[in-house]
Amino acid sequence: xxxxxxxxxxxxxxxxxxxxxxxxxxxxxxxxxxxxxxxxxxxxxxxxxxxxxxxxxxxxxxxxxxxxxxxxxxxxxxxxxxxxxxxxxxxxxxxxxxxxxxxxxxxxxxxxxxxxxxxxxxxxxxxxxxxxxxxxxxxxxxxxxxxxxxxxxxxxxxxxxxxxxxxxxxxxxxxxxxxxxxxxxxxxxxxxxxxxxxxxxxxxxxxxxxxxxxxxxxxxxxxxxxxxxxxxxxxxxxxxxxxxxxxxxxxxxxxxxxxxxxxxxxxxxxxxxxxxxxxxxxxxxxxxxxxxxxxxxxxxxxxxxxxxxxxxxxxxxxxxxxxxxxxxxxxxxxxxxxxxxxxxxxxxxxxxxxxxxxxxxxxxxxxxxxxxxxxxxxxxxxxxxxxxxxxxxxxxxxxxxxxxxxx
Numbered sequence: 001x002x003x004x005x006x007x008x009x010x011x012x013x014x015x016x017x018x019x020x021x022x023x024x025x026x027x028x029x030x031x032x033x034x035x036x037x038x039x040x041x042x043x044x045x046x047x048x049x050x051x052x053x054x055x056x057x058x059x060x061x062x063x064x065x066x067x068x069x070x071x072x073x074x075x076x077x078x079x080x081x082x083x084x085x086x087x088x089x090x091x092x093x094x095x096x097x098x099x100x101x102x103x104x105x106x107x108x109x110x111x112x113x114x115x116x117x118x119x120x121x122x123x124x125x126x127x128x129x130x131x132x133x134x135x136x137x138x139x140x141x142x143x144x145x146x147x148x149x150x151x152x153x154x155x156x157x158x159x160x161x162x163x164x165x166x167x168x169x170x171x172x173x174x175x176x177x178x179x180x181x182x183x184x185x186x187x188x189x190x191x192x193x194x195x196x197x198x199x200x201x202x203x204x205x206x207x208x209x210x211x212x213x214x215x216x217x218x219x220x221x222x223x224x225x226x227x228x229x230x231x232x233x234x235x236x237x238x239x240x241x242x243x244x245x246x247x248x249x250x251x252x253x254x255x256x257x258x259x260x261x262x263x264x265x266x267x268x269x270x271x272x273x274x275x276x277x278x279x280x281x282x283x284x285x286x287x288x289x290x291x292x293x294x295x296x297x298x299x300x301x302x303x304x305x306x307x308x309x310x311x312x313x314x315x316x317x318x319x320x321x322x323x324x325x326x327x328x329x330x331x332x333x334x335x336x337x338x339x340x341x342x343x344x345x346x347x348x349x350x351x352x353x354x355x356x357x358x359x360x361x362x363x364x365x366x367x368x369x370x371x372x373x374x375x376x377x378x379x380x381x382x383x384x385x386x387x388x389x390x391x392x393x394x395x396x397x398x399x400x401x402x403x404x405x406x407x
Contacts, residue, residue, distance in 0.1 A: 018111045026112055030172030030241035035233040037104045037153070043232045046095040046124075047155040047256045053086065054126035067091065068286070086124040090288050096122050099153060100260040100288050105234055109149045112236070115264035117149070120285035123259040128163020129245030132210040133217060137176050137240045142267040143280075145176065148239035149264075154229045155256035162255040163248030165227035165235060168217060171242040179205075179275065182212050192276075205273055213242060260288070268388065268396065279381060282388050284373045284398035293399045300324055300369055303400045308365050315358055315366040317376070318342045334358060334366060351383040359406045368402045376402070 026032045053071075063072045070087040090097040100122050109117045121140075140148050158164040183189040186208055195201040216222075226246060227235045237243060248255060263269055263285065270280040293299060301324040308314060308329055315334035316323055319342060323331050333342040335354045345351040355366065366387070368376050376384050387393070387404045395403040 016111075018108065023112070026236075026238070029169040030238040031167055031169065032108070032112070032236045033227070033229060033233055034105065034108055034236060035230070037102050037232060037234050038099065040232050042095060042098060043153075043155050046093070046099060046258065049093060049095055050086065050089075050124050050126060050155075050256060051254070054084075084125065084127060084129075088122055088286075089124050090122045091292055096124060096258060097288065097290055097292070099258055101290060102234075105151050105153075105236070105260075106262075109151070109236065109262055113147060113149065113264050115147060115266060118263045118265060118285075119260055119288040120263055121261045122288070125257050125259075126254055127251075128248030128255045130163065130247055131245040133166070133168065133213050133242045133244040134210055135171075135176075135213065135240045135242055136237075136261070138209055138272045140239070140261055140263070140269065141176075141272050142239070142263055142269050144267065146239060147264040147267045148269075149262045150237050150239075150243075151260045151262065152227065152235045152237075153258045153260075154227070154231055154233055155258060156231050156254065158227060158229050158255070160226065160228070160246070161248070161250040162253040163246050164229075164255070165243060165257075166224045166246040167227070167235075167237060167241055167243035168222040169225055171217075171220070171222055172238040172240040174216065174220065174240065176240055176272075177212070179272075182209065185215065186212055202273060209273070217242065268393065279385065281377045281381060282384060282396075283377065284396050284402055286398040295370055295399060297322065297324060299400060301326065303395070303397070304367055304403065305329070307395050307403050308367075312365055313361075313363040315355075315363050317345075317366070317368045317372050319344070319372055319375075321369050321371055332358075332363070345380060345383070347380060347382075349382045351380055352386045355383065355386070355406075364406055366404050366406060370398065370400055373398060373402055 022032065059071070063070065065071075068088055069091050072085045072087070090100050100119050106117050106119075136148060136150055137145075142148050152165050156162075177185070188208070190201065190204055190208060192198060192201040195204060222242065224246075229235065269283045269285060271283060272280075274281050304314070304324060305326055308326070310328035312329050314326060314329055314331045316331050318333050323333065333340060335343050335345045335351070335358075337343045345354060358366075392405045392407070393402065394405050395401065
């Protein structure tokens, strides 16, 4: 078991706190431990809040999504159902959001990556995950690569009995494999047509990737270290660092923690786990912010007018979403028939031809509201790829819309 590297930040001072040795250690090991990140009152309040949430049997079944907050559970304490994980609690929990936006953690990540940080996801746990070693690079990848950071905050003291975080120093320097390379290494090529549906295919892919990671650990003789940290300390890691959840020896214990994932400005992002034949489905994260954005026609209108200058001609993918009034900007349905009414777009390259036809008629921007971003990503991949490769995304905000400049 290795020795933790600790960085102590002075209260109220959030810049210039990392020295050359801190940077060298992060570069060499792929992780850094930061202590004294906030008041323990916030940590205690967050732990107590989730102790109540995780033990409340308010819904039947293993998973439920409530307005974008996803609750997942399995039997973790004898025969009792126990909520195991809450994803994106920042949307409803003031304490979870405050921790995700902790200024000390944000400052350290910005110093390490030398770009403005953009938090996009929280995960809250009440017990150990027993998650097999993996790299976040296969779940959250940036373009250019290397601009993602995870921060795991202990909401109580950690020891070897309550399932601490485990990681493999130096593993972040290993090359990120392609699916072809994983197939060769594992001796099997997974094809979606061999599974009942895409979900089953992705589950099989995830399992194959975890098996690949274990083989990688064995082949490279990687040694684990464990985050035996105290309440209120944070472990920050590089995007390609192999990490997971160690077994929880004492099932009567809790292991309250919060993970926040961060991207950085100037990057677009995708999920390599979903990549097909070299095609990346570009994501539209919901960025964590305070206050939480309340999606509405007014917010959509204000966002578009903030990013699109007056006098512009705007295409709007409506599909049931009313055209917003943009004050001094011409807006039209996309695609539209001869009467100017919305029509469903073709899912192949013909959608690109429709876009170029509209562009030849003088349209400067195309907007996809929140309701249709998933469809743009997975239902119209030729169009999304064309927009990403040829034009400029001036906004990718999963909470409101995506805006592309057609110049």
